[in-house]
Amino acid sequence: MLPNLLQRFPRRRILLFLIPAAAALISACATNNPQDTFDTAGPVAEDQANLFKLIFWIAVVVFVIVEGGIIWITLKYRRRSDSEMPAQTHGNTKLELTWTLIPALIIVAIAIPTVASIWDLSAPPDDEPFMTVDAIGHQWWFEFRYPGEEIVTANELRVPVGKNVVVNLTSQDVIHSFWVPKLFGKVDMVPTRENQLWFRADEAGDFYGQCAEFCGIAHALMRFRVIAQPEDEYNEWVAGMRRAPVSPAAGSGAARGQNLFAANCSSCHSIDSYRAGSYEREVTIQDGRWSGWLADIENSRIVSAPNLTHFGTRTTLAAGIRDLPPETPAENRAKLTEWIDDPGGIKPGTRMQEHAAVYQGGDGTASLSSSEISDIADYLLALVPQSATDAGAGNGGSGDGGDGDLVAAGQATFTASCSGCHTTSAQTLIGPGLAGLGERAGSRVPGLGADEYIRQSIADPDAFYVEGFNPSMPNFGWLDDSEIDGLVAYLKTLN
Ligand code: HEC
């Protein structure tokens, strides 16, 4: 029979069919499959893959029996030249009961493990310890907050190998979906609602994740990584996130970059979340940036943005769109300058370019010279934690007590801790522009002199609110007395 068939279908046509089929088959043989749902690296993805396989094989058996039956019956009972009209029947109760019951039983057989998995996977096993992370979707990047460790970071979720991680999912703008194929299936990130998933990485590695719900123009460029590390390396990372960065050498490109960053970038990006108490402040500032953007979406110069604390330890750029492997510093620098100069060249539609003041002058690229851009890149790439010993020695960079030193130290504190909400001009960000503060401070609150007023604004901001602003200034009472002295001295110079 087969040779017969072959004669009827000319070889060429068979080839035409086989070539694309073979191509499709070969494409399944890629060796580098960072998002292969079958090559799982943890119990959640494994359970989900096993459930899929079970249902797949049941479907294969059903397919073979049904299709085989159809083919067999078609061939066996096909019309032959001498066929007569077959006997006409109507209905067959036995047959109909059988083909209703069998599928019903199959559905039950599938439902039992499915429902069991849904229950199993809804929370980590009770008797096992877990850590919690809040993941927030933004157009088009992911924010990660570690409430237990008081760390805020973006686009790279570091976790210890073997630890159960519970992730609270939400979104600040539209619906996104959180998915790391090798670790867990998709769960939506919905504004004003909190969904939850958990996972565990049983092996160390970089696991590729991405947004899996169409969320706007750069949806396809909204990715992230889960970086699973052995527990001691992870703990080292956590400890590093609590230490100050290495200060740029005076007069270096990175030092110029620091000032350029403070002037052009710090209204949206925090870089100081290593400080004690900064977690709560960062969360307040992020929410403030978001409401500032919402209040005037067309013209806003701020918007919630990735936290860049210790950016030099990152391995990706722009929500996983470019790799920054530590072994290629020159290439990384080139990628970063490309991003700073024209972020839309890497990620069309990005809110950074849409809103940052530095991109609003003309052709849409940064109104900064190329040497200024490389200074900023040098600064960001050098943002890595000091060694534990340096940090222990109190390398705070404060001077020997002269007035100039006090003002300079105050300026540094301001850049690190306040410039996310305050400009030194009259421009309003989340708080009032502080130009002229030296003059108005003395007459703000009857009975409070200028110094006391500024001191109180920092250490007890709820004592007095500036009219027309949300009372959202965090309490900075945790700063050292000497840091507050520096701030007061510096702020009084802003006339
Ligand atoms: C108006 C707010 C805003 C300003 C001002 C701003 N950015 Fe951004 N930035 C963003 C947003 C939003 C993103 C996320 C972009 C994305 O992935 O879609 C971002 C992303 C980045 C990233 C990538 C972060 C990551 O996790 O991969 C870097 C680096 C960066 N910005 C540097 C800068 C520098 C340098 C400046 C100053 C020249 C600056 N930004 C000014 C909003 C801003």
Ligand code: HEC
């Ligand atoms: C999360 C945003 C935010 C941060 C960070 C922040 N502030 Fe404020 N600040 C505000 C807001 C909002 C107001 C106005 C409402 C009020 O008075 O509380 C304000 C008010 C002030 C005032 C009073 C201004 C006036 O015109 O009377 C001073 C002074 C001040 N802040 C200093 C600082 C200093 C110094 C820092 C850094 C240590 C800082 N702020 C950090 C939001 C912030």
Ligand SMILES: [Cu+2]
């Ligand atoms: Cu998305």
